[in-house]
Amino acid sequence: MKLSFSAEDELFRKEVAAWLNDNLVGEFTQLKFRGGPGDEHMFPEERKAWEQKLAEGGWTCVGWPKEYGGRGCSIEQQVIFNEEYARCGAPGHVGHIGEGLAGPTIIAFGTEEQKQKYLPGIVAGKELWCQGYSEPGAGSDLANVKTKARFDEEKGKWIINGQKVWTSLAHESDYVFVIARTDPDSVAHKGLGFFLMKMDQPGIEVRGIEQITGTSEFNEVFFDDAECEADDIVGAPGEGWKVAMGLLGFERGVSTLGQQMQFQNELNQVIDIAKENGAYQDPTIRQRIAKAHTELKIMRYNSMRMLSGQGGGDGSLQKEALIYKLFWATWHRSMGELAMDVMGPESEILDGGPYELSRLQSMYLFVRSDTIYGGTNEIQRNIIAERGLGMPKEPRVAAK
Amino acid sequence: MDFTFTEDQQLFADSVKDFLQGEITAESIRASWETETGRSDELWAQITELGLPAMLVPEEFGGLGMTELDVVLMAIECGRVALHEPIVEMAMVATPLLAALAPNNEKCADLLGQIAGGEAKVAIAHTVNHVVADAHIADYLILPHADQIHLVAQADVKLEAQESVDPSRRLSTVDWTPSEATCIASGAEGVALLAATLNRGALASAAQMIGLAEAMVARSVQYSEERQQFGKPIGVNQALKHHMANCAVKTEFAKAPLYRAAYVLSMKPESADFAISHAKVVAGEAALFAAKNSIQLHGAMGYTWECDLHIWMKRSWALDKFWGHAGFHKNRTHQWLMNPNAQIGADNTFGAVAI
Numbered sequence: 128m129k130l131s132f133s134a135e136d137e138l139f140r141k142e143v144a145a146w147l148n149d150n151l152v153g154e155f156t157q158l159k160f161r162g163g164p165g166d167e168h169m170f171p172e173e174r175k176a177w178e179q180k181l182a183e184g185g186w187t188c189v190g191w192p193k194e195y196g197g198r199g200c201s202i203e204q205q206v207i208f209n210e211e212y213a214r215c216g217a218p219g220h221v222g223h224i225g226e227g228l229a230g231p232t233i234i235a236f237g238t239e240e241q242k243q244k245y246l247p248g249i250v251a252g253k254e255l256w257c258q259g260y261s262e263p264g265a266g267s268d269l270a271n272v273k274t275k276a277r278f279d280e281e282k283g284k285w286i287i288n289g290q291k292v293w294t295s296l297a298h299e300s301d302y303v304f305v306i307a308r309t310d311p312d313s314v315a316h317k318g319l320g321f322f323l324m325k326m327d328q329p330g331i332e333v334r335g336i337e338q339i340t341g342t343s344e345f346n347e348v349f350f351d352d353a354e355c356e357a358d359d360i361v362g363a364p365g366e367g368w369k370v371a372m373g374l375l376g377f378e379r380g381v382s383t384l385g386q387q388m389q390f391q392n393e394l395n396q397v398i399d400i401a402k403e404n405g406a407y408q409d410p411t412i413r414q415r416i417a418k419a420h421t422e423l424k425i426m427r428y429n430s431m432r433m434l435s436g437q438g439g440g441d442g443s444l445q446k447e448a449l450i451y452k453l454f455w456a457t458w459h460r461s462m463g464e465l466a467m468d469v470m471g472p473e474s475e476i477l478d479g480g481p482y483e484l485s486r487l488q489s490m491y492l493f494v495r496s497d498t499i500y501g502g503t504n505e506i507q508r509n510i511i512a513e514r515g516l517g518m519p520k521e522p523r524v525a526a527k
Numbered sequence: 528m529d530f531t532f533t534e535d536q537q538l539f540a541d542s543v544k545d546f547l548q549g550e551i552t553a554e555s556i557r558a559s560w561e562t563e564t565g566r567s568d569e570l571w572a573q574i575t576e577l578g579l580p581a582m583l584v585p586e587e588f589g590g591l592g593m594t595e596l597d598v599v600l601m602a603i604e605c606g607r608v609a610l611h612e613p614i615v616e617m618a619m620v621a622t623p624l625l626a627a628l629a630p631n632n633e634k635c636a637d638l639l640g641q642i643a644g645g646e647a648k649v650a651i652a653h654t655v656n657h658v659v660a661d662a663h664i665a666d667y668l669i670l671p672h673a674d675q676i677h678l679v680a681q682a683d684v685k686l687e688a689q690e691s692v693d694p695s696r697r698l699s700t701v702d703w704t705p706s707e708a709t710c711i712a713s714g715a716e717g718v719a720l721l722a723a724t725l726n727r728g729a730l731a732s733a734a735q736m737i738g739l740a741e742a743m744v745a746r747s748v749q750y751s752e753e754r755q756q757f758g759k760p761i762g763v764n765q766a767l768k769h770h771m772a773n774c775a776v777k778t779e780f781a782k783a784p785l786y787r788a789a790y791v792l793s794m795k796p797e798s799a800d801f802a803i804s805h806a807k808v809v810a811g812e813a814a815l816f817a818a819k820n821s822i823q824l825h826g827a828m829g830y831t832w833e834c835d836l837h838i839w840m841k842r843s844w845a846l847d848k849f850w851g852h853a854g855f856h857k858n859r860t861h862q863w864l865m866n867p868n869a870q871i872g873a874d875n876t877f878g879a880v881a882i
Contacts, residue, residue, distance in 0.1 A: 266826050268756040293827050337832035339840070409854045464815070467844070471852045472657045475845045476698070477690035488692060491844075495822045496830045503826060505766040521757075 130431075136203050143211040146184055151217055155180070162219030163389050164459075165493025166486065168344045171299050174221040178252030188226050188250050195234055195242060196250035202434045213388030221299065225249040225256035229304050232374045233323075236361050245302070245323065257326070259291040259305035259348060260371065266293075267506050270316040270368065274350060276307035278357070278364075285322060285355040287330070290347065293500065297333045297346040300326050305350075306371050309364035319367030323359040330354060340492045341482040387427050390459065393490060394419055397466045400487075406469045415465050422458050426451075449515050453507040456497040463491035530786070532600060540600030544607070546577060551608040553835035559611050560694045566664050570612055575645030579614050583622050588629055588639040594793035595619065595727070599734050599786065606738025609838050611695040613650070613661035617642070619731040621651040621669055624676070624724055628711055634678060635711060638667060655725055655851050658689050658698040670703060674717040677709040693841035723796055726803040728850035730792055733785050733803075733810035736846050740778045740810075740817035743839045744771055747821040754826075761824070770820040777816050781809040801863045804856035811853050814843035 132140070151159065155177050162174050181187050190205045191197020200208060220226065230249045233241050248254030265271040274289025287307050297303065303324050310318030324331070330353030335343035362370045398416060401407040407416075430451065466487045467474040478485050484492070498504045512518040532540075550570065559565050574580070582598050584590020602615050622642055629636040641647035650665035662668055663686060670677045670684075684703040691698050712720055748771055751762030761767055788806035791799045818840040822829035829836050847853065863869060 261827070264755070266756060267761075268758075271756070339830055339832055339837040341832060406854065409858065411857060412854060460819070467848070468852065468854060471854065472655075472848045475691050475693070475696075475848050476658065477692060480690045482690070482694070484692070495819070496827065498823055499826050499830065504823065505764065508766065 132203055132207065136201075136207060139200075139204050140207045140211060143186075143208050144215070146186065147211060147215045147217055150180060150184065151215060155218075158218035159216035160218075160392065160486070162221065164219075164386075164497070165340060165489040167219055167221075167296065168342045170218070171221060171296075174218050175252070175255070175299075177218060178220065178222045180252075182250060182252035187222065187252050188230060191226075191230060191234065191246075191250070195230075195246045206431065206434065209385030210388050213385050213392065216392065221296070222249065222252055222255055224258055224295065224300075225254065225302075228258060228374055229256040229302070229323075232304070232321075232361065232370060235373055236321075236370045238358070240358055241323065241361065248301070254301045255296065255299055257294050257297045257300040257303045257348075259294060259303045259324075261293045262290060263292055267503055269371075270319075272306055272308055272319060274305065274307040275311060276309050276320050276322060276355070276364075277311070278309075282354070283357050285320075285357065285360065287322065287324070287350045287353045287355055289350050291350070292347050293336070293345050294333075294348045295345045297326070297348050298335060298343075302326060303331075303348065304361075304374075305355075306367045307350075309367070313365075316368035318365055319371070320364045321361040321367040321370040322355045323361060324353065324355045328353060338492075339495070340484060340489050386455070387423065387430065390423055390426075390455075390462065393462060393466070393487075394423060396487065397462075397469050400466075401469045404469070404471065404473070406471065412465075412469060415461075415468075419458070419462055419465060422454075426455055426458065429454075449507075449511050452502060453504055453511065456494075456504060456507075459497045460494040463487075463494040467491050530783070532596075532786075536597050536600060539597065540604060543577065543579070543601045544604040546573070547604055547608045547610060551610055553838055556609060556611055556695055556838055564664050565695065565697045566612060566661070571648075572645065574612060574614050580618055580622070580645060581643035582618050583626065584639050584643045585626050585629070588626065588636055589643040590622070590626075590639065591643075595730060595789045596786075596793045599730070599789035602731055602734035603738040603741075606735030606842075607742045609695065609739065609742070609842050613648070613664070615731045615735060616651065616660060616728065617649060620724060620727045621649045623727055624651070624669060624720055625649070625678075627720060627723075632711055638678070641666075651724065651728075652701060653721065653724055653728060653850070655728075655855065656849055657700075659701055660696060660698055660849075662686050662699040662701060663688065663697055668701060668703075670701060670705075671717075671721055672705040674715075674721075675705065675710050675713040676717050676720055677703075677705050678711045679703055679709045683709075691841075691845055693838075693845045695838065695842065696845055722800075725851065726792060726796070726799050729803050729807040729856065730785075730788055732846040732850045733781075733788065733806040736810040736814035736843055737778060737781060737785055739839050739843050739846070740774065740781075740814045743814075743817040743821040743836065743843075744774045744778070746836060746839075747771060747824045750825055750828075767824050770824055774813070774817045774820050777809075777813040781806070781813040784809050800859060804851070804859040804863075807851060807856045808853050808860070811843075811847035815847055818843050 158170055158173055158177055161169050185198055188196060189198040189200040189208050193199040226249055230246060233245055260269060262273055264273060274287065276285050276287050279286050287305060289307060303326055305322045305324055306319050307322060308318055309320040330351050332349040334347045336345055336347060337343050401412060401416065406412050474488065477483050513520050578591055581590040582593045586592040598619060602619060605615050622639060625635040625639050629639050638647060638649065642649060647666045648664060649667045649669060650659050650662040651669040652659045652671060654671055665681050668679050668681055668684060670679055684701050686699040686701060689698040689700055751767055752760050754761045785806045788799065788802040791802040821836055822840065825834060825836060828834045864871065
């Protein structure tokens with residue numbers, strides 16, 4: 128065990144901090160601390176420009192192998208990069224679904240052609256991706272996919288029909304990856320395909336969903352004879368579930384790395400308010416702040432531990448990773464409650480109209496979705512009990 | 528000993544419940560968000576016809592002469608439908624203050640008569656709140672100034688609208704100048720009335736939060752029967768059953784302190800601080816917990832504007848912080864308990880002297 132970073136890594140930290148310090152200036156200053164959870168709909172154009180600025184400096188996809196345009200950073204360096212990125216308040220990555228989910232999936236399961244076609248756009252910060260998984264009837268029951276894909280021999284293309292929902296940033300995206308049923312007689316996780324599709328086509332319609340924050344970050348996406356090139360299926364027809372599950376491993380693991388520093392920023396803001404308005408004198412508030420701080424440390428230590436055992440580069444995570452989503456989501460939800468209790472009666476008053484939430488008010492509402500998306504707390508507990516502890520599985524509707 | 532409500536009290540609450548359930552829906556609340564005042568003269572006329580503004584107005588001033596104990600169930604029903612009209616605060620907080628002064632103050636007596644008859648509305652400010660609710664549609668405002676209380680015509684103040692996280696709530700800050708002519712109480716009397724007002728406001732909020740909590744659980748239980756995942760209603764899952772059961776425990780256990788607080792406030796208001804703070808804290812916990820678990824049960828739907836749940840969730844958020852937030856009331860409880868003369872111990876908890 129060695130809990131410090133090497134001299135080389137510390138040099139890397141300085142390099143990251145210096146670059147961010149030099150570049151998060153001018154037109155980008157307004158993006159500081161913006162575009163994070165609950166704020167992802169803000170400044171899309173400016174954040175796209177920032178993504179390309181990062182790319183110019185070689186700071187997108189830092190964990191990807193060099194052969195695919197990444198920086199080939201070690202796990203330690205990825206931790207450092209994400210820490211420094213959040214520390215200086217650099218904005219939420221508008222390209223994070225491509226960088227964290229689509230890209231790693233294509234690297235792990237895609238063909239050489241697909242890699243050449245899609246990875247450079249992600250690395251350059253020019254092509255944004257969204258995720259077509261959930262459907263109106265397929266939330267926790269993710270495999271209950273009704274969207275259908277059939278291969279049209281005449282056109283030589285896959286034709287997709289159906290509906291996806293809760294698709295983050297679909298309205299800003301260039302591409303979507305979709306799981307759809309390639310075998311119409313199949314059920315559950317069998318007979319699915321994993322498709323890479325262009326958003327800008329007549330067969331795809333995007334409609335925003337208004338959230339309890341009054342803003343729209345995610346969408347419904349309708350597929351009406353939408354087309355997908357024959358070569359743009361990842362894996363074989365019927366292997367979609369395998370690919371999708373590999374991808375969920377990325378979602379619950381490496382791509383959540385940078386958020387701890389964002390959490391730290393939020394906690395710091397709450398502590399500042401508590402000092403300012405006197406709430407810090409309340410012993411129950413003091414205890415909750417201390418608890419939030421210690422649990423944030425637990426998250427950090429645990430993710431270092433999680434990532435230390437990894438290193439294989441395939442994005443797969445060990446057992447302890449199963450607990451991480453449940454822990455951070457629940458922590459963050461409590462953090463929202465703490466923030467409002469620290470603000471006291473002021474927590475009810477908006478910055479202005481119409482429905483202009485402050486960052487912390489928005490966070491308090493947004494954290495309600497943390498315990499739901501990417502596997503609800505209840506699903507996470509099932510996973511811990513069944514996969515982690517080996518408890519008997521709940522009876523499921525059997526696949527044909 | 529009898530910890531139940533009388534048949535009359537129950538009947539009154541039921542009649543209000545029937546009226547509210549018939550008139551107030553999520554759709555009508557959403558429609559009110561789109562109007563300028565957010566309030567309806569027509570609805571207010573119906574509320575007046577039921578006699579609700581006159582509930583705590585003494586009979587000699589044209590009211591019904593009821594007590595907090597008679598109306599606490601009604602306030603729960605107002606919470607259950609997330610009522611946006613300001614009846615609870617006006618009837619349970621503003622009129623008792625005016626009633627205390629009315630015997631020696633003609634202005635207060637006159638105003639009480641007008642309120643009871645549905646001819647005037649009054650809004651009430653307190654130092655514990657940073658804003659005033661429904662001042663925009665009030666004819667008069669009750670405003671504290673140090674140890675003084677003033678009754679000021681709305682026309683004589685300047686209101687600045689403040690937006691609430693709850694689109695149903697209409698809040699203002701008030702710019703005004705106190706004068707001798709507007710002062711209706713001062714000194715020890717003013718201080719005592721302001722303290723009583725805080726307790727009445729906290730009781731009114733606590734009661735509404737119990738209704739809010741039960742409404743959210745009822746909606747969630749219904750949704751758990753309709754929504755299917757893994758080929759069965761999501762409500763069959765123990766994880767979700769337990770979420771709802773935990774809410775039910777919290778809400779039911781918050782009712783007893785609430786009823787007790789209403790009782791003490793109506794019988795011995797000068798000793799009500801502890802009971803009131805207790806009720807406000809547990810009712811707030813019950814409502815926020817019900818909001819949290821209900822959104823969780825609804826999954827991503829619960830996080831949308833389209834789903835009605837947030838109407839109740841945001842009211843809970845607002846009322847939990849209004850008339851003293853949880854920290855404020857917990858500290859009041861601590862102070863009461865740590866008082867060297869605190870009446871704690873078995874004889875005080877269960878004995879005859881305990882109120």
